[in-house]
Amino acid sequence: MSLLEVDDVVVQFGGVTAVNHASFVAESGKVTGLIGPNGAGKTTCFNVISGLQKPTRGKVRFDGRSVNATPVHRRAKRGMARTFQRLEAFGSLTVRDNVRVAFDIHRGVTGMIRPAAANVDALLERVGIAAYAKERADSIPTGTARLLELARCLASDPKLLLLDEPSSGLDETETDAFGELLRDLAAEGRGVLMVEHDMDLVMAVCDVIHVLDFGEVIASGPPAAVRADHRVQQAYLGYSDEADVELTMTDLAAVDETAEIPAVRTGAEL
Numbered sequence: 001m002s003l004l005e006v007d008d009v010v011v012q013f014g015g016v017t018a019v020n021h022a023s024f025v026a027e028s029g030k031v032t033g034l035i036g037p038n039g040a041g042k043t044t045c046f047n048v049i050s051g052l053q054k055p056t057r058g059k060v061r062f063d064g065r066s067v068n069a070t071p072v073h074r075r076a077k078r079g080m081a082r083t084f085q086r087l088e089a090f091g092s093l094t095v096r097d098n099v100r101v102a103f104d105i106h107r108g109v110t111g112m113i114r115p116a117a118a119n120v121d122a123l124l125e126r127v128g129i130a131a132y133a134k135e136r137a138d139s140i141p142t143g144t145a146r147l148l149e150l151a152r153c154l155a156s157d158p159k160l161l162l163l164d165e166p167s168s169g170l171d172e173t174e175t176d177a178f179g180e181l182l183r184d185l186a187a188e189g190r191g192v193l194m195v196e197h198d199m200d201l202v203m204a205v206c207d208v209i210h211v212l213d214f215g216e217v218i219a220s221g222p223p224a225a226v227r228a229d230h231r232v233q234q235a236y237l238g239y240s241d242e243a244d245v246e247l248t249m250t251d252l253a254a255v256d257e258t259a260e261i262p263a264v265r266t267g268a269e270l
């Protein structure tokens with residue numbers, strides 16, 4: 001039994017099919033990537049999983065039970081935590097207080113039993129933002145704010161982390177450290193499901209990758225298999241000739257609008 005099972009999910013917005021019979025899983029102890037070109041349906045899938053979007057059809061099971069009828073906050077209580085592309089921290093609070101509040105919310109006893117300061121500081125240390133503890137959240141760099149979001153998620157000690165573009169705003173060194181952190185979190189037995197456009201990071205840290213295109217899962221497997229998959233290459237680059245396309249994902253990540261590729265989508269959209 002997988003920690004998370006997305007089973008034949010369809011989401012329609014009027015005439016737009018954002019997710020088209022998508023089925024995939026995320027396992028405990030593994031980092032799973034959900035990738036695809038812009039508009040492929042990744043965020044909509046995240047919304048369905050976390051309970052923000054009701055699927056038109058299909059099921060989501062978490063930890064062995066259907067959560068289709070489970071509201072967002074109950075899914076969170078059962079062990080799902082999510083970060084957003086848009087940053088959600090309280091801007092006027094310090095970084096430390098943002099994490100303290102996240103602990104409080106998880107315990108549901110705000111103001112009565114304070115989390116040990118050591119726990120808050122240990123979490124800041126763990127995600128690499130202890131130096132910013134006393135800064136207001138609205139004054140820190142975007143990459144640091146993303147790590148703060150992660151710390152706030154970890155305050156709930158989740159079984160499953162849903163991370164939406166977590167590395168955007170991180171520099172190369174921070175991204176490397178972040179990749180190691182993701183591996184550590186998986187090694188603790190947590191499941192990590194990540195929507196991410198940084199292909200080098202995805203290739204380096206994911207155990208399994210699911211690729212969406214026009215709402216459909218077009219490939220699933222370990223990084224090497226996904227990298228070699230012609231449908232994936234077509235989805236990203238628009239190749240129509242399957243004969244001799246053998247690109248690495250680094251190539252995919254590096255491709256830019258000036259490249260002479262018969263593309264329906266360009267690197268700018270990766």
Ligand SMILES: Nc1ncnc2c1ncn2[C@@H]1O[C@H](COP(=O)(O)OP(=O)(O)OP(=O)(O)O)[C@@H](O)[C@H]1O
Binds near residue numbers: 017040044
């Ligand atoms: N609330 C909505 N109403 C109508 N159409 C929507 C809505 N949300 C998403 N869509 C459409 O559904 C499709 C999938 O969008 P989604 O945001 O899930 O893709 P994505 O893969 O996350 O894209 P990106 O990488 O750009 O964030 C797109 O065509 C988008 O325009």
